[in-house]
Amino acid sequence: MSEAIVKLHYDIDAEDFTTAGEASSGVKKTLTRLGVNHEVIKRVAIAMYEAEINAVIHANGGTADVEITPERVTVIIADNGPGIPDLDQAMTPGWSTATNLVREMGFGAGMGLPNMKRYTDEMYVDSKVGVGTKVTLIVNMNRQGA
Amino acid sequence: MLKVSEIVKILDAEVLTGEENMDLEIYSGCGADLMSDVMAFVKESVILCTGLVNPQVVRTAEMMDIKVLCFVRGKVPGEAVIELAREKGITILATRQPLFICCGLLYSNGIKGRGVWN
Ligand SMILES: Nc1ncnc2c1ncn2[C@@H]1O[C@H](COP(=O)(O)OP(=O)(O)O)[C@@H](O)[C@H]1O
Ligand SMILES: [Mg+2]
Numbered sequence: 426m427s428e429a430i431v432k433l434h435y436d437i438d439a440e441d442f443t444t445a446g447e448a449s450s451g452v453k454k455t456l457t458r459l460g461v462n463h464e465v466i467k468r469v470a471i472a473m474y475e476a477e478i479n480a481v482i483h484a485n486g487g488t489a490d491v492e493i494t495p496e497r498v499t500v501i502i503a504d505n506g507p508g509i510p511d512l513d514q515a516m517t518p519g520w521s522t523a524t525n526l527v528r529e530m531g532f533g534a535g536m537g538l539p540n541m542k543r544y545t546d547e548m549y550v551d552s553k554v555g556v557g558t559k560v561t562l563i564v565n566m567n568r569q570g571a
Numbered sequence: 572m573l574k575v576s577e578i579v580k581i582l583d584a585e586v587l588t589g590e591e592n593m594d595l596e597i598y599s600g601c602g603a604d605l606m607s608d609v610m611a612f613v614k615e616s617v618i619l620c621t622g623l624v625n626p627q628v629v630r631t632a633e634m635m636d637i638k639v640l641c642f643v644r645g646k647v648p649g650e651a652v653i654e655l656a657r658e659k660g661i662t663i664l665a666t667r668q669p670l671f672i673c674c675g676l677l678y679s680n681g682i683k684g685r686g687v688w689n
Pocket of ligand 2: 536
C-alpha cells in the first residue's frame, strides 16, 4: 500500500436503522482498495461495525473518524448520547440495555463491546453520563503475538 | 464440505440472488438470530442461517466476509435486502425449514466446521 496517511470522516445517522453500517462498509472498501491485509480488514470492519451500531441503537447517532497509516488503522466513533454509567458492567459479555425492538433487529446480544475488544489491538472508551461516548479502536497492520 | 448447489438441494431452497456462485465450497456453518453472536464467530467459507431478514444481516455478512446466507422458516426479504446482497456479491438462499432443522440437515450432510471464541 502507499505510504500516505488516509483520513476518512462519516456522519452516523440514526434516523433509519437500515443504513447503519454504511460507514464501516465505506472503510472496508477503502482498506480493500489500499491493498491492506485481509485479516486486518476483517478485524477493523467487525469492530467498527459494532461501534457504529452502538452509536445508532444507544446514542441516536454520531460520527466516525478513521485514520489509516502504514502502521495501523485508528477508528474513533463519537456520540452525544446518554453515556455509559458503568463501563465494567457494559464490557461484560451478554450485558445489554437494548430494547426488544433492537433485539428483534438482531442486535442487543451484549457482545458488541467484547467483540470490539477481541478484534482490536487497542481499545479505549471515554464515556460521561449525559455527555456522550467516544470509542477508539486500533488495529495494527502487523499483529504481534497473535 | 458442501457446494452451494448441494445445499440448495438438501434444504429445498430457492436461490434469491447469486445463481453464479453455486460451485462455492462451504466448510462451516452458523445458525443465529443475533448478529453480534455471529460476529463473535470467525471462520472462512461460512454459511449463515438466520430467521432475520433485515439489511443488517447482509451488512454483518459483508463485514465478516460471509458469502452465503440462508433465510429460514419461509421468511422472504424485501427487494432492498436482495439488492444490497447482490451489490456485495453475497448469495442468498431461502428455505421453508426452521433454523434447527436447517442446521441439522447441513451438519449431517457434511458441514461440520464450527466457530471459535478465542
Ligand atoms: N455509545 C453508547 N452510548 C451509550 N451506551 C452504550 C454505548 N455503547 C454501549 N453502551 C451500553 O453498553 C451496553 C453493552 O454494549 P454492547 O456490548 O455493544 O452490547 P449491546 O449493544 O448488544 O447492548 C449497551 O447495552 C449499552 O447499555
Ligand atoms: Mg452493541
